[in-house]
Amino acid sequence: MASFKTLDMIGDVTGKRVLVRVDLNVPMSDGKVSDATRIERILPTLTELSQKGAKVILLAHFGRPKNGPDASLSLRPVAEVTAAMLNQPVGFAADCVGAEAASTINAMANGDIVLLENTRFHAGDENNDPEFAKALAANGDIFINDAFSAAHRAHASTEGLAHLLPAFAGRTMQAELEALEKGLGKPAKPVLAIVGGAKVSTKIDLLMNLVKKVDALVIGGGMANTFLAARGTSVGKSLCEHDLAGTAKLIMIEAATAGCAIILPVDGVIAREFKAGAASEVVGIEHVPDDAMILDAGPKTIEAINAWIDRAATLVWNGPLGAFEIEPFDRATVAAAKHAAAQTRAGALVSVAGGGDTVAALNHAGAADDFTYVSTAGGAFLEWMEGKPLPGVDVLKG
Ligand code: AMP
Numbered sequence: 001m002a003s004f005k006t007l008d009m010i011g012d013v014t015g016k017r018v019l020v021r022v023d024l025n026v027p028m029s030d031g032k033v034s035d036a037t038r039i040e041r042i043l044p045t046l047t048e049l050s051q052k053g054a055k056v057i058l059l060a061h062f063g064r065p066k067n068g069p070d071a072s073l074s075l076r077p078v079a080e081v082t083a084a085m086l087n088q089p090v091g092f093a094a095d096c097v098g099a100e101a102a103s104t105i106n107a108m109a110n111g112d113i114v115l116l117e118n119t120r121f122h123a124g125d126e127n128n129d130p131e132f133a134k135a136l137a138a139n140g141d142i143f144i145n146d147a148f149s150a151a152h153r154a155h156a157s158t159e160g161l162a163h164l165l166p167a168f169a170g171r172t173m174q175a176e177l178e179a180l181e182k183g184l185g186k187p188a189k190p191v192l193a194i195v196g197g198a199k200v201s202t203k204i205d206l207l208m209n210l211v212k213k214v215d216a217l218v219i220g221g222g223m224a225n226t227f228l229a230a231r232g233t234s235v236g237k238s239l240c241e242h243d244l245a246g247t248a249k250l251i252m253i254e255a256a257t258a259g260c261a262i263i264l265p266v267d268g269v270i271a272r273e274f275k276a277g278a279a280s281e282v283v284g285i286e287h288v289p290d291d292a293m294i295l296d297a298g299p300k301t302i303e304a305i306n307a308w309i310d311r312a313a314t315l316v317w318n319g320p321l322g323a324f325e326i327e328p329f330d331r332a333t334v335a336a337a338k339h340a341a342a343q344t345r346a347g348a349l350v351s352v353a354g355g356g357d358t359v360a361a362l363n364h365a366g367a368a369d370d371f372t373y374v375s376t377a378g379g380a381f382l383e384w385m386e387g388k389p390l391p392g393v394d395v396l397k398g
Contacts, residue, residue, distance in 0.1 A: 004177060004396040005168045007048060010142065014053035015110050019140035020045060020170060021157050023147040023377075024060035024078045024115075033081045037376060038149075043086060045146045045170035046113060050088065053110040057139060058082075059096060059157045061120040061150070069121045079115040090115055096157075097122065097135035105139050119157045126155050133160030146170025148177070149377035151392030152384075162395035169396045177393065179373030180384055183316045183352035184213055192312035194305070194336065196221030197319030197356065200244050204251075206318070209387035211255040211262075216312070218263040218305050220297055220321035220332065227252070227264055233285060236270070238294045263308060267298030269322070269329060276326045296322030297332035305332075306339045309349065315340055317353040318385060320361040334365040341370035354381035 124132025354375030
């Protein structure tokens with residue numbers, strides 16, 4: 001990843017209208033924000049710009065409106081929560097372009113913050129319509145993107161706009177990009193990847209990319225079963241994509257060619273039912289009964305994974321090692337996460353994790369705070385792990 005422009009290069013912003021693309025796609029229930037993590041993450045950029053005297057104008061999408069404005073997908077309640085968290089008023093305009101936005105912005109004083117309504121109320125956002133991008137650009141002098149989670153899409157508010165105004169990464173985007181650079185861009189070696197989760201089918205590109213970049217790859221969770229079955233190990237009634245045996249073999253061949261060690265489970269925790277507290281036992285991976293399911297990695301596998309974590313200088317992690325939502329099948333995920341957290345705390349490991357259920361799994365293990373970086377971006381983090389270009393990031397390169 002080439003270097004990108006940050007707020008340190010922006011110059012004097014006093015009185016400038018700064019359009020900031022943020023991620024406010026927060027979980028809501030009954031019209032109220034139920035998890036404010038994403039809002040928390042953008043506060044440093046907003047505070048910094050406001051204190052420097054900029055007129056801070058927030059652009060964000062919310063949900064997936066299909067046919068224009070939809071009151072149930074309004075960002076208005078998010079403005080109120082953001083204001084409370086900033087301890088500073090946050091104005092609101094009922095449209096992100098046109099007269100409504102212009103009159104609200106014209107009334108702003110230096111240091112004020114205003115949130116514009118859901119950009120996806122206009123089809124031009126997702127279509128990256130040049131006319132819509134121009135209408136957005138009319139409201140600003142500078143563009144800042146602080147929404148890494150939306151950077152894998154070339155939309156008007158993430159990509160089109162960056163061609164029309166001087167464009168910079170916000171503090172949260174900067175932190176994310178710097179962490180990713182340490183994870184796979186220019187990582188300290190050896191690099192270990194842990195990839196778990198349910199299915200190989202959703203992670204083929206990711207696995208193909210990783211085997212070329214890392215020194216060792218732990219494959220865990222349900223997807224490990226597909227690899228075990230492909231090499232001829234019977235996995236009983238476990239979750240397994242038998243039709244992907246060829247793909248699994250290809251990934252193993254690519255790994256061997258690239259000199260990447262593949263670490264598969266050597267034992268498993270099996271059960272006959274997929275429910276909390278189900279009777280379970282540990283078996284060697286060659287001894288899974290026909291009527292049983294592997295729901296977690298066993299103690300010998302955990303030992304092997306932890307030994308790899310000890311050897312590694314960098315760890316990149318996506319996906320749980322077992323059905324971690326159901327006890328006792330959370331043990332391998334919790335043990336490896338705690339071990340990686342301890343190694344990171346000790347200064348022996350750079351640990352970067354993200355995507356899908358990974359954040360929930362690391363929180364469940366109480367390990368997230370000790371990781372070097374945990375990305376809350378789902379799709380963008382996975383596309384980065386897949387080695388794909390991120391259009392919203394590419395336009396910020398210096
Ligand atoms: P993903 O979204 O692909 O990262 O998959 C996460 C899901 O995989 C979680 O809901 C886990 O419960 C599930 N999972 C992990 N290991 C297993 C397993 N051995 N059998 C069934 N489901 C699993």
